[in-house]
Amino acid sequence: MNHNRQRLTARVRRVICGLALAATSLVIANVTYASEQGHNVSSGTEESHNSHLEKGKNGGEITRFGETNVELLLVEGSGEPRLRIWVTSRGESVPLDSIAAKGQVSRPNGEVQNLSFVSENGYLQSEQVIAEPHFFTLSVQIMPTSDGKTIIAHLEREEGKIALTDEQVTTAGLSMDTTGPAVVEKTLKFPGEIKFNEDRTAHVVPRLEGVVESVPANLGERVKAGQVLASISSAALADMRSELLAAQKRNVLARTVFNRERKLWQEKISAEQDYLQARAALAETEIALQNIKQKLKTVGASGDASSLSRLELRAPFDGVIIEKHITLGESVREDASVFTLSDLRTVWVEFHIAAKDLQYVQIGKKVKVSSAAFTSTVRGTVSYVGALVGQQTRTATARITLDNPDMAWRPGIFVTVDVVVSERDSAVTVKADAIQTIEGQPVVFIAVPGGFVAQPVKVGAINNDRAEITTGLSTGVNYVAENSFVLKSELGKATAEHSH
Numbered sequence: 131m132n133h134n135r136q137r138l139t140a141r142v143r144r145v146i147c148g149l150a151l152a153a154t155s156l157v158i159a160n161v162t163y164a165s166e167q168g169h170n171v172s173s174g175t176e177e178s179h180n181s182h183l184e185k186g187k188n189g190g191e192i193t194r195f196g197e198t199n200v201e202l203l204l205v206e207g208s209g210e211p212r213l214r215i216w217v218t219s220r221g222e223s224v225p226l227d228s229i230a231a232k233g234q235v236s237r238p239n240g241e242v243q244n245l246s247f248v249s250e251n252g253y254l255q256s257e258q259v260i261a262e263p264h265f266f267t268l269s270v271q272i273m274p275t276s277d278g279k280t281i282i283a284h285l286e287r288e289e290g291k292i293a294l295t296d297e298q299v300t301t302a303g304l305s306m307d308t309t310g311p312a313v314v315e316k317t318l319k320f321p322g323e324i325k326f327n328e329d330r331t332a333h334v335v336p337r338l339e340g341v342v343e344s345v346p347a348n349l350g351e352r353v354k355a356g357q358v359l360a361s362i363s364s365a366a367l368a369d370m371r372s373e374l375l376a377a378q379k380r381n382v383l384a385r386t387v388f389n390r391e392r393k394l395w396q397e398k399i400s401a402e403q404d405y406l407q408a409r410a411a412l413a414e415t416e417i418a419l420q421n422i423k424q425k426l427k428t429v430g431a432s433g434d435a436s437s438l439s440r441l442e443l444r445a446p447f448d449g450v451i452i453e454k455h456i457t458l459g460e461s462v463r464e465d466a467s468v469f470t471l472s473d474l475r476t477v478w479v480e481f482h483i484a485a486k487d488l489q490y491v492q493i494g495k496k497v498k499v500s501s502a503a504f505t506s507t508v509r510g511t512v513s514y515v516g517a518l519v520g521q522q523t524r525t526a527t528a529r530i531t532l533d534n535p536d537m538a539w540r541p542g543i544f545v546t547v548d549v550v551v552s553e554r555d556s557a558v559t560v561k562a563d564a565i566q567t568i569e570g571q572p573v574v575f576i577a578v579p580g581g582f583v584a585q586p587v588k589v590g591a592i593n594n595d596r597a598e599i600t601t602g603l604s605t606g607v608n609y610v611a612e613n614s615f616v617l618k619s620e621l622g623k624a625t626a627e628h629s630h
Contacts, residue, residue, distance in 0.1 A: 240604030340364030
């Protein structure tokens with residue numbers, strides 16, 4: 131990780147020379163006594179306020195506090211950058227054992243690093259390494275000095291800054307966002323395909339032989355439940371309806387005889403046996419009538435006798451006609467599949483799972499379905515996992531029942547299924563598109579005053595739209611969420627120009 135960061139920093143430094151956009155020098159403020167500036171000196175603290183720079187004999191930057199000079203130097207040659215401090219008063223070195231110092235490094239990524247110091251060969255050196263990139267604001271508090279005052283000096287460094295105006299940001303189409311918490315999902319990807327929902331797909335058959343009289347329904351048409359798809363003239367249906375008419379008439383006659391015999395029997399004019407025979411005859415006609423009605427219902431025909439032979443094929447539910455095998459005047463068999471109808475408001479997504487992944491894919495698991503044909507992603511759950519592993523493929527079939535109210539997910543479309551294996555709350559996340567790679571190191575471009583800087587990060591889990599940042603950023607940092615490749619391109623162009 132440190133090696134990658136060093137490589138990234140080396141490249142950024144080359145970029146700085148070519149761009150003339152970055153501030154590569156150490157910026158430290160010269161100061162005057164607070165009393166000379168009209169500040170309250172009763173607190174015993176002096177702080178730097180002037181931006182004039184002066185080099186010290188050790189190569190660092192001098193900050194003057196009256197007769198006390200503080201020289202700060204960021205030593206980078208050892209590969210572990212550390213801050214060194216020299217303090218002199220009236221031209222003489224101040225004994226290190228009489229000085230206490232502490233510091234703090236604040237970075238634009240929200241990171242704050244506290245510094246403590248130890249005595250070395252004539253100077254104080256930070257115990258902590260000040261890691262790359264060197265874009266930070268540093269404050270050092272030195273106490274006490276020879277006159278008993280506490281001194282605070284400030285140090286700023288801006289390496290790798292890409293300076294852009296607001297107009298340039300707008301022109302480049304850079305979209306900003308803020309780092310924050312989110313639920314990050316770990317997923318497994320599987321290729322899949324949209325299929326018809328077979329529970330809502332029907333093959334319409336005539337159930338009786340006949341000749342096609344009309345076909346009002348067309349291929350691809352959306353139809354409603356009960357809508358007439360085709361009409362067939364069937365001799366078998368004519369026989370059944372004729373039988374219905376005969377059964378109805380026999381039933382009417384038997385009821386008339388029954389009512390007469392019952393009245394005569396009640397008036398003791400006729401024998402009870404005549405009444406019982408009439409009642410039995412009525413029951414037989416009612417059974418025969420019910421039987422023929424049931425036959426008509428079985429073949430999907432009504433009892434309408436206005437056209438004895440007319441058989442109407444109707445849609446069993448709302449859906450789309452996806453197959454049509456019937457034409458006007460054609461003779462069709464009773465078992466011919468003349469229409470295939472499917473309700474596309476729900477579809478199946480089928481995918482295959484290798485044996486090693488079966489432990490992760492279970493009924494009820496959350497999934498995300500996406501396709502190269504669409505920009506949107508839909509969510510669902512696993513509704514079926516096959517109990518058998520295929521002998522040839524060595525995979526099991528799984529299925530998702532997907533709501534499809536707009537009928538956009540058409541059967542035959544290839545999709546990618548992301549099965550959510552685990553979920554966890556992450557404190558710091560960014561949009562996945564914000565992450566760029568420079569010299570093999572993932573970076574996020576964060577906003578700094580007057581421009582942007584590439585911040586190395588360590589990326590955790592990534593889902594379709596969010597990426598977890600484990601190190602390198604904190605919550606509340608402004609970063610380039612979209613079109614950050616523009617900044618990466620600027621770095622690349624600047625490096626190429628500098629190499630010439």
